[in-house]
Amino acid sequence: MSESVPGLTPEVFAPVEAPVSPPQASEEVEFVQLLTPEGERVEHPDYSFDLDDEAIKGFYRDMTLVRRIDTEATALQRQGELGLWASLLGQEAAQIGSGRALNSKDMVFPTYREHGVAFCQGVNPLNLLGLFRGVDQGAWDPRDNNFHLYTIVIGAQTLHATGYAMGQQRDHAVGDPETGEATIAYFGDGASSQGDVNEAFIYASVFNAPVVFFCQNNQWAISEPIDRQTRIPLYQRAAGFGFPGVRVDGNDVLATYAVTQQALKRAREGSGPTLVEAYTYRMGAHTTSDDPTKYRLSEDLEYWKLKDPIERVKAYLARQAGVDHNFFDEVEAEADKVAAELRQGCLAMPDPELTDFFQYAYVDMPDELAEQRDQYAAYAASFNAEGEG
Amino acid sequence: MTAEHLYRTVRLIRRFEERAMDFVRSGEIVGGIHPYVGQEAIAAGVCAALRPDDVITSTHRGHGHVLAKGVDPARMLAELMGRENGLNRGRGGSMHAADFGLGILGANAIVGAAGSIATGAAWAYQRQGKDVVAVSFFGDGAMNEGMLLEAFNLAVLWRVPVVFVCENNGYATTMPVRSAVAGSITGRARAFGMPAFTVDGQDPEKVLAATTAAVSRARSGRGPTFLECTTYRFDAHHTFEHRARLNYRSTEELSTGRSRDPVEIQGERLAADVRAAVDAEIEALLDAAAGVALGGAHPDPAAALEFLYASPEVNR
Ligand SMILES: Cc1ncc(C[n+]2csc(CCOP(=O)(O)OP(=O)(O)O)c2C)c(N)n1
Ligand SMILES: Cc1ncc(C[n+]2csc(CCOP(=O)(O)OP(=O)(O)O)c2C)c(N)n1
Numbered sequence: 178m179s180e181s182v183p184g185l186t187p188e189v190f191a192p193v194e195a196p197v198s199p200p201q202a203s204e205e206v207e208f209v210q211l212l213t214p215e216g217e218r219v220e221h222p223d224y225s226f227d228l229d230d231e232a233i234k235g236f237y238r239d240m241t242l243v244r245r246i247d248t249e250a251t252a253l254q255r256q257g258e259l260g261l262w263a264s265l266l267g268q269e270a271a272q273i274g275s276g277r278a279l280n281s282k283d284m285v286f287p288t289y290r291e292h293g294v295a296f297c298q299g300v301n302p303l304n305l306l307g308l309f310r311g312v313d314q315g316a317w318d319p320r321d322n323n324f325h326l327y328t329i330v331i332g333a334q335t336l337h338a339t340g341y342a343m344g345q346q347r348d349h350a351v352g353d354p355e356t357g358e359a360t361i362a363y364f365g366d367g368a369s370s371q372g373d374v375n376e377a378f379i380y381a382s383v384f385n386a387p388v389v390f391f392c393q394n395n396q397w398a399i400s401e402p403i404d405r406q407t408r409i410p411l412y413q414r415a416a417g418f419g420f421p422g423v424r425v426d427g428n429d430v431l432a433t434y435a436v437t438q439q440a441l442k443r444a445r446e447g448s449g450p451t452l453v454e455a456y457t458y459r460m461g462a463h464t465t466s467d468d469p470t471k472y473r474l475s476e477d478l479e480y481w482k483l484k485d486p487i488e489r490v491k492a493y494l495a496r497q498a499g500v501d502h503n504f505f506d507e508v509e510a511e512a513d514k515v516a517a518e519l520r521q522g523c524l525a526m527p528d529p530e531l532t533d534f535f536q537y538a539y540v541d542m543p544d545e546l547a548e549q550r551d552q553y554a555a556y557a558a559s560f561n562a563e564g565e566g
Numbered sequence: 567m568t569a570e571h572l573y574r575t576v577r578l579i580r581r582f583e584e585r586a587m588d589f590v591r592s593g594e595i596v597g598g599i600h601p602y603v604g605q606e607a608i609a610a611g612v613c614a615a616l617r618p619d620d621v622i623t624s625t626h627r628g629h630g631h632v633l634a635k636g637v638d639p640a641r642m643l644a645e646l647m648g649r650e651n652g653l654n655r656g657r658g659g660s661m662h663a664a665d666f667g668l669g670i671l672g673a674n675a676i677v678g679a680a681g682s683i684a685t686g687a688a689w690a691y692q693r694q695g696k697d698v699v700a701v702s703f704f705g706d707g708a709m710n711e712g713m714l715l716e717a718f719n720l721a722v723l724w725r726v727p728v729v730f731v732c733e734n735n736g737y738a739t740t741m742p743v744r745s746a747v748a749g750s751i752t753g754r755a756r757a758f759g760m761p762a763f764t765v766d767g768q769d770p771e772k773v774l775a776a777t778t779a780a781v782s783r784a785r786s787g788r789g790p791t792f793l794e795c796t797t798y799r800f801d802a803h804h805t806f807e808h809r810a811r812l813n814y815r816s817t818e819e820l821s822t823g824r825s826r827d828p829v830e831i832q833g834e835r836l837a838a839d840v841r842a843a844v845d846a847e848i849e850a851l852l853d854a855a856a857g858v859a860l861g862g863a864h865p866d867p868a869a870a871l872e873f874l875y876a877s878p879e880v881n882r
């Protein structure tokens with residue numbers, strides 16, 4: 178207990194488990210790290226990164242492309258081509274490391290910010306833009322890439338993921354660490370306060386479901402800082418639900434890969450859920466509708482810039498792995514090409530008929546809704562008439 | 567004096583519940599009750615640690631809580647019988663007893679829901695500069711309700727003067743706690759950074775001591791405390807179980823569970839003549855209560871929609 182209760186005698190309170198530790202200052206956070214911000218490989222007693230430098234080059238490419246896609250999408254929003262964009266800037270390592278740890282049969286349940294994971298799963302980024310441009314409602318089939326639709330209702334996808342994982346269990350797809358299936362649920366630090374998420378923890382734990390709860394603690398839920406969200410480090414929550422939790426340097430792609438891989442392995446072999454807290458920072462605004470200068474200090478941003486997930490990999494590759502500038506130039510050029518294609522594709526997306534949107538809520542449209550659609554169509558037509566007249 | 571007070575409360579609750587079950591059998595109480603028999607020490611010990619202006623929220627198994635907080639047994643019995651002279655004019659019945667004057671913010675049939683109400687109330691008092699403490703009673707089953715865990719988190723973050731009292735009677739209906747609660751009950755509370763302790767919920771004095779400490783912690787602005795009171799439900803989950811054999815507890819388990827009876831534990835602390843006098847006093851009180859309750863009028867069916875909304879227009 179961090180605080181003792183006066184007047185308590187031992188016979189009044191039976192002895193209980195170990196006390197929780199108080200919240201830690203962000204400067205001295207303990208986490209699993211395998212690559213320092215300076216690009217030095219370091220050892221960890223429980224986790225190791227066993228892939229070669231080619232794989233690390235691949236991660237570098239993934240993160241660079243995804244950042245470029247993200248930057249382009251933000252620019253498109255600023256130019257009025259997207260209604261909204263939720264930037265992943267700063268969270269590339271958390272998403273690429275965990276995304277690359279997935280097997281082809283694993284299932285992903287994302288929030289609205291998992292563009293990096295979508296990329297790993299092979300979802301065309303244009304599909305993501307379609308949603309944010311408002312021309313469709315997420316027009317990818319979750320089964321095509323084992324990547325569920327973006328979920329805006331904070332935390333709800335953790336329940337969907339747990340249910341899906343229980344399904345995998347009932348399909349006898351769990352038990353073998355090599356061939357078994359697992360599910361990964363992404364959510365934010367803010368979502369950790371949702372009852373839904375806690376109920377997902379409970380079900381996953383009680384039923385030993387093969388699910389990895391991957392929490393990107395980017396320190397903010399819109400304008401709400403993490404210290405107003407929880408009194409204890411988030412990964413320690415898991416202990417209260419009877420399963421393990423681990424905190425990883427979310428800006429270290431080697432560590433997020435290694436930690437997620439182990440958690441997935443546990444899930445696949447039937448050992449149940451794990452909570453991974455990827456400790457990272459949201460470098461951009463919450464979404465393009467938000468202005469973070471209203472509620473946070475620029476010096477925080479400076480501190481986190483030094484921990485950039487891509488720079489440290491570049492430093493490692495250039496200094497330790499003898500990768501020359503040609504590689505970096507190539508990736509840069511590829512990123513520009515991807516961005517240009519994305520922009521083109523975005524602008525070429527056909528506008529939907531606005532009345533189409535009434536169609537997607539029900540299989541059979543109720544009369545009231547048909548009435549609303551007709552009213553709306555008449556209202557919209559009244560503008561055309563005025564404009565023309 | 568404390569010993570006698572605690573005994574009086576556990577004995578009152580026990581006999582109230584036994585008589586209420588008789589009224590269920592005779593049909594005077596329609597719909598049945600969730601008997602509190604076996605768990606009396608918790609209500610008695612917790613409420614003895616409270617000031618009259620402190621507030622509580624209760625559960626579907628809540629007669630003990632409200633009696634311990636000072637509800638007149640006659641009005642509670644009349645409420646169970648659905649009479650006009652009941653605590654809530656017969657509209658609330660067993661699971662919705664409320665009396666704001668006594669600091670009873672309501673029993674709540676929705677498992678886990680009252681935790682947020684207690685937290686919100688305590689927070690409101692705190693913001694008003696009052697040193698009122700709220701206690702929320704709930705069962706082990708409520709530990710799996712997201713709503714309750716949301717309340718834990720906010721209570722800890724905002725240092726809300728609330729005490730969470732979990733009555734762990736080993737079952738949520740027929741679901742044993744070991745199959746429903748992953749991790750541990752106190753661990754669940756600690757996962758939000760809340761100090762959590764396990765208390766012997768069969769001993770009123772231990773419950774009183776623990777609650778006194780938790781309440782003083784809350785009142786002095788140091789935030790919430792979680793008390794897991796281990797106990798055993800001696801009787802049915804609900805009186806319907808008297809007719810339906812559910813067979814989820816072995817005879818052996820039942821006899822072990824019932825072996826530590828809070829009424830006996832506390833009764834043995836009194837001199838025999840004192841105990842007998844209290845018992846007689848309670849029988850007289852409950853005889854009178856039965857008379858009052860049975861004499862109450864049934865509400866007019868035409869008034870069934872009253873008291874739903876503050877505005878009378880809405881009721882029409
Ligand atoms: C249930 C629900 N409540 C509130 C919102 C509004 N909302 C959108 S994003 C957000 C913050 C989420 O923060 P976090 O979980 O940390 O994820 P992040 O945006 O940082 O990735 C909130 C409150 C919502 N979408 N759903
Ligand atoms: C939200 C909700 N879900 C389900 C129920 C049905 N229900 C009534 S009592 C009960 C069990 C509660 O168990 P516990 O919290 O341990 O209290 P106990 O009955 O043991 O006192 C359930 C599931 C309910 N009333 N509310």
Ligand SMILES: [Mg+2]
Binds near residue numbers: 365393394395397398
């Ligand atoms: Mg966040």
Ligand SMILES: [Mg+2]
Binds near residue numbers: 705707734735739
């Ligand atoms: Mg119970």
